[in-house]
Amino acid sequence: MAFEPPASLVSQIDTLIGHYPPTQRRAAALWLCHLVQDHAGLLGPEQVEWIAEKLGVPPMDIHEVVSFYPMLSSQKLGKYHLKICRSVSCDASGCSKLFSAAKLRLGIDVGETTADGQFTLSAFECLADCGSGPSMMINDEHFSSVTPESLVKTIEGLSQNGLAEQRLPTPPPPHPAEKRLLLAGISDPGHTGSLSQYRARGGYVALGKALKMAPAEIVDEVKKSGLRGRGGAGFPTGTKWSFVDKKSGKPVYLIVNGDESEPGTFKDRVLLHHQPHMLIEGIAIAAHAVGCHTAYIYLRGEFPKAVQVLEKAIEEARAQNLVGKNILGSGFDLEIYLHRGAGAYICGEETGLIESLEGKRAYPRIKPPFPAVSGLFGCPTVVNNVETLCNIPHIIDKGGAWFASMGVQGSTGTRILCVSGRVKRPGYYEIEQGKLTLRQLIFDVCGGLYEGRTLKGVIPGGSSMPVLLPEQLDVNLDFDSIQKAGSLAGSGGIVVLDDRSSAVATTLNVAQFYAHESCGQCTPCREGTLWMEKILHRIHKGKGRPEDVPLLLDVTNQIDGKTICPLGEAAAWPVRAFVTKYKSEFEAACAPKKEEQP
């Protein structure tokens, strides 16, 4: 039976296809998959073939996409799809109890659907709400700080009243140690992030200023600011912009990387939901600087609310001529479109993201060529993180020198640090870079550990970064200092572990994440990540062998530096760091077992 979507859906789909160049219809694949799945409840052969025909591609292309992205399903899902986060921060805050409660209440295992077709239970990787864990989603609604009791209550409520829309949480007021630049105003009473509020706070003044500047002047100003990318690699933003090939004769694209999914990181979630206009202004200025007239915001699939927030914000901006043709009478045109991911960490890697935006499996590309030369649709492309772009209006407004005066040499401005795990006051804190040590952040700002607990270790830059031991905490929170301490500032996700966490269990959790998120393209990551997970799983089950410790380290070495993209390192580094730094714990778990008595 052929799939026959209603006319309203088809017209919505046609509008979305129009957001991509006519020769690149395939790019709309993820959007179509989402919309068709929302309508039909699954992406079976009829749906897949309909989408393929609509986009003019072989059905295999769509079939691949459906099987690659965890949010898409070829099987009929329950009316309510419970997606409970299982990643490291939620694990530290007790998500395992949620799984037990859900399984018990629903009578199904993870990955199953109840016989009445009402509920599907899934374990999802990081939902980027680590500071309010454990978290979960039901369909498109997000739930923070879930307890087993609240979960059961929610499930019961679903049966009776259906799924209620969840309101965005109110951001907490700033801690005195914070310097809120990007987060300015978000905790003010009545803050909605609307255009009028944003303008009242001086928003879009920088855009007006930038449109009167030559693109090269903007790039210079950003270079002067010392701004480094906030996504993880910390590459100087102005330098990245200066690499764009403007002579190719092809259009230049700007892509906003809003695929925040490094476990322990949840800063972009706040910005996307609470500061949409700061992002849009940043995009417009960046686009002018690099000669781009079409920008895409790639939003991770687990941020459906952000789609609504940004759609509304873009329309508001368009109504006031801040987006669209001839912006503010400058002659500069810019369209901003949203692109929705479907649950794949690898889309945070910029070339994986580009492939995903093109409607394919997110297989990272070999570099060179770098996106600045050949990126989206083979055109020069800049990919910038959400937080990075939110800094741009401030830099243009007050000047690069002003920005550089904040923070320390090599780490200018502020950073939104995301603290999660076993501290009293987890959450996001916008801190002037290098002005606080990790110890001060955890013990002074975040209220320290729970009573009677001792610190086990801290992951300073998202779960891929090497863990630091309690004695390493007197490190300043800036790129270079953290690197000197043997780790990296990464994405700013700080995960605190106390003595309740076992080194083996935590390493297993992190290894499981990377094995699940390995795209499978290149050998060392594809095979190595799952092998590490299996070894760790065995050790965790008490079946460790003494040779497993050197074996694990060997496997990390065989992955590190050998892969197409940095996921290899992201998977290898944390395992190596945990095994090395908690060696005695691992050795104890791998010690020869006494013969069991007959």
Add this chain to the structure above:
Amino acid sequence: MSQVTLTIDDKRVTVPAGTNVIEAAKTIGVEVPHYCYHSRLTVAGNCRMCLVAVGMPKRGPDGAPVKDKDGNAEIGFMPKLQIGCATPVAEGMVVKTRSPDVEKARTGVMEFLLINHPLDCPICDQAGECRLQEFAVDYGRGESRFVELKVHKPKQVPLGKKIMLDNERCIMCSRCERFMREVAKHDCLGFTKRGSHTELACYPGREPDTNYDLNLVDICPVGALTSTDFRFKMRTWFLKETKSVCAGCSTGCNVTIASRDRQIHRLTPRDNDDVNQSWMCDQGRLDFHYVNDERRLVSPEVRVSTRKGVTPELQAVEWALALEAAAELLEEAKKDGSKVAMIASAGATTEELFAFGRLRAALNAEHCDCVPHTGPADGYLHTEDRNANGRGAALTGVAASPLGSKLDAIKAGIAAGNIDTVIVLGEDLSQLGLSGAELAKLRALITLDILPNATTREASVVFPIAAWSEKPGTLINKDGRVQRCDAAVPPPGEAQVAALVLANLIERIGAPSIGRTWVEIFKHMTTEFSELGVTQISQLGDTGRLLGAKRESQAAALGAAGSAAE
């Protein structure tokens, strides 16, 4: 094209700019092991087996090269190993393909590729020509450190009618996916799921169904894709390989015939940049089974009466008797060439056609032509012109111009009784619409063929001859490229190479000899047709030469004999 000089494993090598490190290393005999890279496909860079250390001369702040105290350029090596397939050469580049780091990386990749690979080499068709086996010899650990459960995936998945997929053996190199998209132009393969659970798949109902699918089996570096035609038939190490040329159409794809004892087991394409790159069509590849046909003609036959008054019947006889019988018929025919027609296959070798032409001259036969064979072209290698040697038939004057244009006249002549003697090489006259009764009316019908057909049944004399894979010879393709075939297997029974049979008949009817061995016939032919450009078949090398091309030295011809097959 500009040239670039670099150093690979302490050897200086100069190659065209744009060459990648794997190819540059190949020119000095250094193999950089790889799985996913294939010289005729886009670069995927996913197997990571070709990681090498790459360095460039260091430059000072002034841009000038930094020298060490001995005045040598200092080399700055990249912190990470680079994949040779995606690294273009650069002036002054230094590449190390055997450093301890490189060897360690390869050992690591090998181990990763093997941990989830099934241990089914004993029953795997690829065994013996498997890249995993080959590189495991060089970089395997010797013992497994993997004690976990392997990932299990679908096995025995048909990918269309010609190919069987074993997903557990697949190493996700994506050569097949790229081949279907880039060469076969049927983008039907892809990968589903992700991580170590990734599976090669095609969409149900959209399986590979092109004329090039079986090339997937060749380029698959492991045993994931096997040919349903060859599967489980023969262990590859028992196969003898003979270089030859496909006789399925006028393209003349270069092939390797794999045989054991007297059986051909498969054909695979052989590299020739000027003809078929690394590919061949499935129709050509699978069209060899007739050679192994049990009905092959295995002894000469002559139509004789066993008793007076009994209709003569074909009887198997000694070669000498059959040749004598044929010679007698030809002596008679010689008297009036206007009554003699000769029809040859334009798929016969040039040597056979040359001998056929000489016999025609000896008989002064008025009518001579070839039967044109055509079929739908596939837009790539398989041409509409299915005559493997139409150019040879034209060169030797056996075919009319255009080929087949005299067949109607011959047919009419036979029907009207004006032609009473017909000599046929490798064709069945019933294809021309001649009935058995019309053929039976002929005074003499001498045929040389490999399988029984309507013509052999009505013949006066039947000579069993060697099929294409059972004899040496040349075929001239549509572009005029003279290419060499060789005998992979001996002909069955008493069958003989047709050129020798024809040469024998020429001598028997008193015409000037063209020799008694194949080599002598070849010499005679190349003397008469100097445009062939060679005097010995070995001068054609492995990849042939164009008609009329300037004569190269033998060494050059041999040197051009194809790059190593992927």
